[in-house]
Amino acid sequence: MEDTILQTNLEWLEDLLNNKLVHAKIYYYQEWDVYRLDVNSKMFGMFGKKEENIILTLKNDPLENDFLVKNVKGVVPGYYANKKHWITIYLNDTELDFDKIENLVLASYKSVVAKFNKKDKEIYAI
Numbered sequence: 285m286e287d288t289i290l291q292t293n294l295e296w297l298e299d300l301l302n303n304k305l306v307h308a309k310i311y312y313y314q315e316w317d318v319y320r321l322d323v324n325s326k327m328f329g330m331f332g333k334k335e336e337n338i339i340l341t342l343k344n345d346p347l348e349n350d351f352l353v354k355n356v357k358g359v360v361p362g363y364y365a366n367k368k369h370w371i372t373i374y375l376n377d378t379e380l381d382f383d384k385i386e387n388l389v390l391a392s393y394k395s396v397v398a399k400f401n402k403k404d405k406e407i408y409a410i
Contacts, residue, residue: 289338289375293331297319300389308393313330316330318330318332319331326399328392337377341370342370344391344395345395346369349369352371353371356378356379356380357379358377358380359371373388393410
């Protein structure tokens with residue numbers, strides 16, 4: 285069952301990237317046993333399993349992260365990531381709906397692109 289949930293969420297992420305984040309890539313990163321989401325070789329997310337849970341780790345605004353961690357079931361400080369700038373969402377046990385998760389993925393992408401030089405910001409802007 286977990287593999288079906290993992291595959292369903294992976295397909296959802298792939299569709300999101302293909303349709304809204306055309307410059308983003310998702311690929312299996314064997315060293316960490318996760319799928320890595322990146323843009324221009326910069327990571328903006330990780331997706332995989334932690335024990336029996338399907339998790340998605342994203343970069344986000346520290347104030348929003350703090351709010352989400354304190355107020356939303358299934359959102360915790362970033363797993364194996366900077367706890368201020370990253371959150372982990374337990375996809376099989378969260379109160380967040382897919383629209384909100386999609387917005388968090390888009391915000392994560394944008395936060396990474398915001399650090400690019402002017403030329404690359406233009407290329408990767410959404």
